[in-house]
Amino acid sequence: MMSMNSKQAFSMHPILHEPKYTSLHSSTEAIRRACLPNPQLQGNIFAGFDESLLSRAEALAAVDIVTQKSHPFKPDATYHTMSSVACTPTSSSVHLPHPSVLTSHHHHHHHHQPSHGLEGDLLDHMNHGLSLGGMGGPEMGSTPSHPHSHMAAMNPMSPHAHPHPHHHQTMNMVHAHSLTTHAGLGGPEGDADPRELESFAERFKQRRIKLGVTQADVGSALANLKIPGVGCLSQSTICRFESLTLSHNNMIALKPILEAWLDEAERAQREKMTKPELFNGGDRKRKRTSIAAPEKRSLEAYFAVQPRPSSEKIAAIAEKLDLKKNVVRVWFCNQRQKQKRMKFSATH
């Protein structure tokens, strides 16, 4: 198993040079990040009395059950499936010609701390369905409402990928790098503004639907564009792009690609349509752990007081909630990522 795709060979790819990217469109994201919670700092601050905090958080979480509205979902543990996949993006062995790195962590300026009233803070968060610090408050699913605009295969090029459904990571890494290094000016302009991304995302969705293509179709069709370093993307990513639930950087990186596809797709629509083809492969599916509501509430409570628990703390939490440590760790990672998504970004 786990055959190594060429994408994974990325690390040993001959072209490992890292050209110094220019600050094409950037500074905005720096500003955005500036408002994010400060990493390790809080950890130390609370390291001393985190015990009590944890207890507090847990207690609150427990009591909170009554305040929570009913959840129509089953508090199951884990599911398993054997359903067959429909769209197999497959691999696109291409790599980015310029594996320039991203992640320019420079959160200067840390924000407030919940130390001014933990109980109050927690209660506040929980009673209000958690503000930015806990979970996605505002509905992102506020998109129009044509969930199923099926039909597809009208991609510019051959929509079907290869007959080999390795569900491995597609490693596109269309990273957009940004530099905060703009001379001490007062006008942080010239970069991609969230405003434009927003409008583009909206237009994109509409035109995509007009073409009668699904998000999944767009994803797999991208590979056919043969753009260096760009393979296919999943429905998830396309969806997130349209709903702006990606990091600012990610949005900026994907925009030109999706734009190129749109162009090509609309052009191709006039002339022809390649023969639609469908294939499928049956692979062992990954399993998705489902954290029950009560546990999730506890995690949110913990997260409110300590977004970055230490390994030990994670272990402790995991044990209390009877979850695997790794599940808890990943949960925290994912929560942190959510905070950074465009929709909740302070750049707005």
Added chain:
DNA sequence: ATGCATGAGGA
């Protein structure tokens, strides 16, 4: 549309 997961790359 989203929750949980994987992995590269970076300290």
Added chain:
DNA sequence: CCTCATGCATA
């Protein structure tokens, strides 16, 4: 171990 970009599986 984290951050980030992405994806599979699911509601």
